[in-house]
Amino acid sequence: MKTVTGQFSLQAVRELLAERLPGDNIRIYEAGGGSASFIGADIRKRAEVTVLDIDATQLENNTYADKKILGDVQAFEFPASSFELIVCYNVIEHLDAPDRAFDLFFRALDPGGLLFIGAPNPSSFSGYITKMTPHWFHVWYYKYILGYKSAGQPGSVPFRTVYHPVVSPRVLIAHCKKLGFRVVYFKEYQGDLLRQLTEKRPLLGKLLTATISCANAITLWKRDLGNGDFHLVLEKPRSAGVSPSASMKNVVEYQAR
Numbered sequence: 670m671k672t673v674t675g676q677f678s679l680q681a682v683r684e685l686l687a688e689r690l691p692g693d694n695i696r697i698y699e700a701g702g703g704s705a706s707f708i709g710a711d712i713r714k715r716a717e718v719t720v721l722d723i724d725a726t727q728l729e730n731n732t733y734a735d736k737k738i739l740g741d742v743q744a745f746e747f748p749a750s751s752f753e754l755i756v757c758y759n760v761i762e763h764l765d766a767p768d769r770a771f772d773l774f775f776r777a778l779d780p781g782g783l784l785f786i787g788a789p790n791p792s793s794f795s796g797y798i799t800k801m802t803p804h805w806f807h808v809w810y811y812k813y814i815l816g817y818k819s820a821g822q823p824g825s826v827p828f829r830t831v832y833h834p835v836v837s838p839r840v841l842i843a844h845c846k847k848l849g850f851r852v853v854y855f856k857e858y859q860g861d862l863l864r865q866l867t868e869k870r871p872l873l874g875k876l877l878t879a880t881i882s883c884a885n886a887i888t889l890w891k892r893d894l895g896n897g898d899f900h901l902v903l904e905k906p907r908s909a910g911v912s913p914s915a916s917m918k919n920v921v922e923y924q925a926r
């Protein structure tokens with residue numbers, strides 16, 4: 670099995686976004702954007718970036734947003750066709766109603782616009798561990814294993830994980846296609862949690878990598894359970910913006926006869 674790193678996949682996404690979004694004045698919405706951005710600085714320079722987040726401390730710490738909004742991505746409704754790009758990175762795993770957020774993203778996108786989702790994979794080794802363990806254990810892990818001193822404090826990782834069933838990649842893709850999205854890019858890659866663990870605690874990292882290899886063998890190498898994260902880029906097709914209303918459709922059909 671060939672291992673894809675997060676950096677490799679992120680670079681591929683950045684190139685795709687740069688190609689698909691030429692020109693200036695790109696309207697970008699970072700949903701749950703917090704204080705860090707995963708899109709390239711070259712695109713951000715040419716854009717107006719709106720960051721919406723539910724955590725006031727995260728927004729305060731954000732230094733690059735043109736507009737900051739304190740709100741919930743599952744409820745905040747932008748007018749139709751407000752953005753060329755929506756980025757939702759490491760957020761959907763924290764949502765109680767991610768399907769509501771995807772509806773709002775579809776509406777807020779301009780036809781031809783893109784939605785870039787980055788998220789951990791609940792159907793991976795680290796995803797299973799996260800689901801099976803309580804939040805206090807995640808805080809302990811970040812603090813004492815990964816060495817994040819402020820872990821668990823307001824505005825700091827780890828944020829509470831929900832893992833609604835719709836955020837599993839296969840279910841997510843099927844759901845978004847039903848909404849009208851088209852898949853432009855999808856890649857599962859070696860999980861960030863495993864990478865961070867291997868960097869900070871090499872021995873523990875090697876032990877976990879060996880355990881994951883055994884688990885992969887049990888699946889007869891059909892799956893790589895070390896692929897703890899994924900990137901997904903979806904397009905709102907241009908035709909979505911000009912779908913005729915039911916009454917207009919009847920007129921067109923009548924004229925065609």
Ligand SMILES: C[S@@+](CC[C@H](N)C(=O)[O-])C[C@H]1O[C@@H](n2cnc3c(N)ncnc32)[C@H](O)[C@@H]1O
Pocket residue numbers: 700701702703704705706707721722723724727740741742743757758759760763764826828
């Ligand atoms: C793991 S952080 C990711 C932040 C940023 N996107 C990044 O990749 O660095 C998760 C972010 O989602 C935000 N968040 C969680 N639930 C949210 C919601 N319902 N509405 C808006 N933001 C939310 C958190 O406050 C936090 O800033």
